[in-house]
Amino acid sequence: MNLALFDLDHTLIPIDSDHEWGEFLARTGAIDAAAFRKANDEWYAHYQAGTLDPVKYLEFAFGTLSKFPRKQLDDWHVQFMEEVIKPAMVPAAVAVVQKHLDAGDTVAIITATNSFVTEPIAKLFKVHHLIAALPELDAEGNITGRLLGTPTYAEGKVTHTEAWLKTLGKTIADYEQSHFYSDSQNDIPLLSRVTHPVATNPNDKLKAHAVDKGWPILNLFDAQ
Numbered sequence: 001m002n003l004a005l006f007d008l009d010h011t012l013i014p015i016d017s018d019h020e021w022g023e024f025l026a027r028t029g030a031i032d033a034a035a036f037r038k039a040n041d042e043w044y045a046h047y048q049a050g051t052l053d054p055v056k057y058l059e060f061a062f063g064t065l066s067k068f069p070r071k072q073l074d075d076w077h078v079q080f081m082e083e084v085i086k087p088a089m090v091p092a093a094v095a096v097v098q099k100h101l102d103a104g105d106t107v108a109i110i111t112a113t114n115s116f117v118t119e120p121i122a123k124l125f126k127v128h129h130l131i132a133a134l135p136e137l138d139a140e141g142n143i144t145g146r147l148l149g150t151p152t153y154a155e156g157k158v159t160h161t162e163a164w165l166k167t168l169g170k171t172i173a174d175y176e177q178s179h180f181y182s183d184s185q186n187d188i189p190l191l192s193r194v195t196h197p198v199a200t201n202p203n204d205k206l207k208a209h210a211v212d213k214g215w216p217i218l219n220l221f222d223a224q
Contacts, residue, residue, distance in 0.1 A: 003175040004100035005161065005190070006127070007182035008111040008118060011200045012093045014221045017085065017121060018061065018113040019044045024080045031064065047112075050186055050205070054112060054133075054151035061114060062135045066145035073116070073143070081120055089124070092220040097125050100179070106168070110161060110190070112153040116143065131160050157190045181218070185209060 009016040022040040026033035043060065046052040065073060100107050108129035109122045115132040122130040134148040152160045165171055172178050178194035180187070185205035191197035199210035200218045210217055 001175070002100075002103065002105045002177040003165075003172065003179065003194070004097075004105045004107045005178070005180040005194070006097065006107070006109050006125075007180075007184065007187055007200070008109050008121065009113060010183040010203075011181055012090075012097065012109070012125065012220075013085065013088050013121070014090060014201070015084070015088050016044060016047075016113075017117050020084050021080060021117050022061075022064070024084055025064070025076070028076065028079075030068070030076070036064070047186075048203070050184075052153070052186075054153040054156070055147065058114065058133050058147045058151060059145070062143055062147060063145045065116060065135065065143040070141045070143065077116070077120060081124070085121055085124065090221055094125065096181070096218075096220065097127060101126060105179075106170075106175070108161075108164065110152060110157050112151060112157075112186070129164070131157075131164055154186050155189045157187060158193055161190060161193075182206070191215070 006012055019040060022036060025031050026036050039060065043052065043057050097107065107127050108131055109127050110131040111118050113132060115130060115134055118132050119130055131152055133152050136144045136146040136148050138144055150156050172193055177196055179196040179198060180191050180194045181198045181200040182191055183201045183206065184203055188209060197215045198218050199206050199215050201221055202210055202217060207217065
């Protein structure tokens with residue numbers, strides 16, 4: 001059995017699910033559209049540049065979620081999946097995940113985006129293991145606005161992957177082949193730990209690094 005890890009945003013879907021969730025909330029009128037979009041775009045620019053403070057960003061994201069009861073958030077998320085995520089799905093991305101599932105590999109999505117936004121997306125890809133930023137919940141299941149643990153970002157993805165594998169009684173080294181698919185230079189720490197790193201729809205910084213290291217480059221969105 002081999003290991004297959006996937007980043008999510010711009011790797012399996014050609015959008016940033018966290019950014020699009022904010023845009024969706026703005027369109028529904030749930031939040032002040034102008035103020036939120038300004039802040040959301042600034043955070044997204046930091047992410048693209050590799051200068052994001054993940055804790056501060058997640059506090060911003062969870063703080064927005066904490067303003068609404070969980071039932072309302074869940075209802076909105078169903079609408080978000082239908083209007084935003086499902087239309088963005090690309091057959092080639094579904095196929096590469098399915099290839100690993102069919103092979104019996106241990107498959108996980110590991111993303112810096114929080115689990116509230118990404119858990120239904122992982123299920124859409126038929127992936128049962130999701131490693132994502134976790135919001136603190138109150139006794140009624142409402143999001144409090146605080147982060148549980150540490151962000152699943154950059155080196156944090158290595159830490160969280162190792163912790164998850166430990167619950168399975170495994171390490172990365174226990175797998176004959178370990179794959180990680182990602183689009184971003186932020187994921188170089190984890191890409192460097194697996195036997196088969198794949199620069200997937202890579203941004204310019206990761207593409208240059210992949211060429212230098214001789215890593216394969218996979219473009220899933222070219223024929224979308």
